[in-house]
Amino acid sequence: MIKRSHIRQFLAVVETGSFTLAAGRIRVTQPTLSAGIADLERMVGSRLFVRDRRHVRLTEAGGRFLPLARELDRNFRAVDGFGVSAQGDWPTLKLGVIRSVAAPLLEAVLAGLGGAFSIELVEGTDSELRASLASGRVDMMLGLIRDEDDGAIPLISEPYVLFVPSSHRLAGQAVAEPETLGSEVMIARRSCEVLDRTSTFFTRLHVRPRFSLRSDSEERCMAMVAAGLGITTAPLSHRREGIEPVAIEGYDFARTLGLRADPAWLTDERAAACRKVAADIAERFAPEAR
Template sequence: MIKRSHIHAFLAVVEAGSFTHAATRVRVTQPTLSAAIADLERLVGAILFIRNRRQVRLTEAGGRFLPIARELERGFRSADAFGRDGGDDWPTLKLGAIRSVSGEMLQSLAEKLADDFGIELIEGSDSELRAALGNGRIHAALTLLRPGEAGPQIKPLIAEPYVMLVAAGHRLAGGGEVAPDELAAETMIARRSCELLDVTSRFFTRHGVRPRFALRSESDDRCLRMVAAGVGITTAPLSLAIDGTVAVRVRGYDYSRHLGLLIDPNWLSETEGGARLEKFQTAWLAALSSLELRKTNGL
């Protein structure tokens, strides 16, 4: 018989992309997790994962089993909540947000949403939030939209360029646009939360820029404050600019991102779903109107 532990193990591997990371996530040893997956494959009569040294990915059968597993997990969660009194209805909105959404933007949005929702915020990467949405652990995710992504449960919100952020008194602050090789002597700050970290590294390496790094951090707030202090410069989405920093375009570094809202269709299909979505969109528009995205030199 399929148990909840089987479903937890299966979804953990899907989310983590490896047995090692999945085992850490569900707090078991890797042999225990591997045994659970093997047992599940025996029960369903099909191999669910293709395993190799580089990655673990779903087989065709695994892909077909994924929505079933997610539905089972939702059922388990509903069963856990069954019979609880009204005091357990919090939160009314479980909102996921990628770590690189600016604190100012998220604060403004939360202030608007708090009038209508009890909010629980969950941070994660784009892949983590999408997995949490599919498993029913969150109601909506503020994350990156992929090219061509569309549908009633997908709400585009904002598009913005990636730029180089420098201190207001930096020699490049008034230049508007610089060539990559002009940055060769600069000290950089690495935002480890950046979705384009690998792309950015390859871009500068390709142009012969191999900088020294003053800071490598998961904290965007810390990174940007060190930029404002003149410790180094960093690439970031325009909305992350803070007081004391100036955005500069780097020639050829023509990347942008689209932020959007992904919504659990089951949450939308509930009686209050339409009203919830309308409240959320109203709050988002109000939040955007209260923010002043910093634009310099025509960015």
């Protein structure tokens, strides 16, 4: 009999493209995940994935099984919520959030949405959350907005800048030339969406600084800049006490953050609540972002 765990394991592999990442997402060991997928393949009578050393992809049978698995997952979640009201009659919102959202911005978004929804947060990369939104595993996501994202509600557009301690020689300087940064100690924000492009930018200019920290934690990275451990590039909304933003000549990366929702979940009333949050965020953060 196909169990809920089989469906969760199957969808996790589909959405991450990796048995290792899928096991981490659903908090099981990789052998447990592999055994579960093998059980599922025996029950459906077909191989569902093609595995090689670098990639995992769906077989033809796996592609046919995917919409069935997603429907089963939606039904399982509907059963979980049957007859349950999380907080009075408030609707529940499962909100995906990319890890690189600055804490003050996320706090403001949650404060705005918290009056209308009971919220559960799901963290992930932008691509992971887009897959979760498409499969119905989250109702809405706070992430990057692209030109082709129809129906998205933009919150803030901001540049990526260099952050230095307030006591740093560059603090208060409007623009820094990248060639002057070769002697600096850097902090690498591993959750940064433009990490690879940033590395390419500096490498092309023969700027190869030393690194004192590589971390997935945005808060730790920015706190370590304030502590003087190093400098880093980050979106402007990560500004905090003890650090100063400096533009880098030629480093022209920027991003737009916003809300994207499952159309089936986004009723007119819910859309109105999201637009109100967007207006409040724009008023509070946009002047700084510019």
